[in-house]
Amino acid sequence: MSTFSLRCRHNACRHRRVSRTHPDDYKVIPACEVCGHRKGWRIEQRAYNKRGLCNCSGPLGRNNEPFPHRTTHPSCDQHPHGIYNQARARGVAHEDIPKEYWP
Numbered sequence: 027m028s029t030f031s032l033r034c035r036h037n038a039c040r041h042r043r044v045s046r047t048h049p050d051d052y053k054v055i056p057a058c059e060v061c062g063h064r065k066g067w068r069i070e071q072r073a074y075n076k077r078g079l080c081n082c083s084g085p086l087g088r089n090n091e092p093f094p095h096r097t098t099h100p101s102c103d104q105h106p107h108g109i110y111n112q113a114r115a116r117g118v119a120h121e122d123i124p125k126e127y128w129p
Contacts, residue, residue, distance in 0.1 A: 031044045031045070031046060032044070032045050032046070032047075032048060032069055033069070033070040034049055034067045034068065034069060034070065035067070035068055035070050036058045036060070036061070036063070036066055036067055037066035037067075037068060038058070038061055038063050038066050039058060039060045039061040039063075041058050041059065041060040041061070042070070043059070048069070049067035049068075049069070055067065079094045079095065079096060080094070080095055080096065080097045080099075080102055080103075080104055081094055082102060082103040082104060083103065084099070084101050084102040084103040084104075084105075084108055084112060101115065106129075107127075107129045109127045110123055110127045110128060110129055113127070
């Protein structure tokens with residue numbers, strides 16, 4: 027049993043429903059409200075699973091832990107100004123940052 031909402035889509039008619047239980051966990055699979063078939067439910071992929079997430083040590087969260095983010099995040103190590111933005115966020119003066127990291 028999941029503790030979050032699962033977005034399900036019916037393969038035959040493309041009808042969408044939200045469920046708190048995975049379709050495989052039902053004893054009797056629920057019927058589709060549109061076409062009436064019971065088989066053919068699948069879980070939709072969420073947007074955050076489709077994005078290209080970066081796991082570098084760049085931006086830090088509230089408890090100083092790196093969090094998954096996109097490479098376009100201004101504090102990402104892969105971003106052109108990421109190291110500069112990280113240093114400025116930690117209170118380093120502009121003159122103290124090496125010139126190769128300046129924007």
